[in-house]
């Protein structure tokens with residue numbers, strides 16, 4: 528089989544890239560290790576930057592998102608028993624974010640690919656990448672018990688942090704930057720109305736908490752906890768009590784609790800692999816970088832890689848600009864590192880990092896400064912709604 532762009536992984540980045548290229552008449556085949564049901568069963572991100580939402584509209588998958596997603600024009604940071612609202616719209620020059628679950632984004636992209644006739648091969652086992660440093664890359668895989676081969680012009684490695692694409696590169700040609708945080712987030716999903724119409728990021732001496740949401744009837748809450756704790760150690764009652772203890776009293780009083788429908792521990796990590804391109808292989812999204820979820824950037828950063836690669840490949844095919852794909856890594860990394868910085872900074876600003884009283888006072892002063900100054904609120908707002916995508920000459 529032959530295609531122009533082989534895409535490894537049918538997570539949000541693989542599906543979005545496939546859909547955008549397909550709409551431009553560029554042939555793609557997506558190879559995904561898991562089944563569609565497994566991919567849809569993952570519960571992850573929920574906050575879309577305006578640029579991500581615009582890209583989903585460009586991919587003609589924005590209809591349900593625009594109908595069912597919720598525009599948020601602010602977030603609150605809580606500390607010292609009170610909530611300080613950051614007006615995202617006011618301080619970012621009119622931008623906002625959209626709350627719409629990653630599961631729904633994936634569902635819409637899958638449906639669009641099926642509707643528009645793009646080929647996705649699910650349960651493709653033992654995917655292997657070949658000859659991507661030369662002009663004629665290939666991908667081999669096993670499907671329905673048979674070993675097959677896909678010839679292509681480019682390979683997009685959209686297969687997440689544990690995928691094969693990054694591991695296929697000679698490791699001596701790659702530089703890894705990494706920080707693993709000594710705590711995680713215990714997350715609980717419940718069919719209860721959110722405690723607030725916007726997200727609340729809470730810094731408390733017991734640890735960080737986040738009140739997030741997926742819809743007007745579905746909430747997603749997180750509490751900072753030691754990395755080695757298991758969901759089984761967090762029965763619902765313990766979770767709700769701990770969450771309430773970390774919120775201002777008036778917020779805790781109106782928190783609607785109920786049975787959990789999902790509970791899981793997310794470790795926190797900052798990770799960047801440089802460069803993001805090796806010959807005709809591009810690393811996209813979580814395959815190249817991970818951020819702690821505190822800045823709501825993971826999915827959005829994956830979308831901005833897709834925006835860059837889509838633009839470069841489209842112009843390569845439409846305008847014959849064969850020089851452009853070579854710019855992928857340098858363009859992406861500039862934005863990646865800014866999002867890494869913001870996610871790391873939000874994490875250190877809001878989490879309990881130690882029992883050291885000096886650090887705690889500094890953290891409190893920083894929170895007061897950033898939420899009490901126009902410049903501070905502008906800094907948070909413009910990063911939270913997403914920095915602009917770079918244009919390509």
Ligand SMILES: Cc1cc2nc3c(=O)[nH]c(=O)nc-3n(C[C@H](O)[C@H](O)[C@H](O)COP(=O)(O)OP(=O)(O)OC[C@H]3O[C@@H](n4cnc5c(N)ncnc54)[C@H](O)[C@@H]3O)c2cc1C
Nearest residue numbers: 536538539540560571572686687690812813823824825826
């Ligand atoms: C628990 C959790 C909570 C998160 N919360 C947030 C949040 O609140 N906000 C936010 O912005 N981000 C969040 N993220 C991050 C966000 O979900 C990711 O950044 C996003 O999923 C990246 O998309 P991706 O398509 O690059 O990778 P993935 O979603 O990981 O998709 C990769 C795909 O490749 C497939 N694959 C893997 N290996 C192979 C192989 N060898 N062959 C073929 N296919 C393969 C996988 O099955 C998968 O379908 C969270 C992540 C996790 C894990």
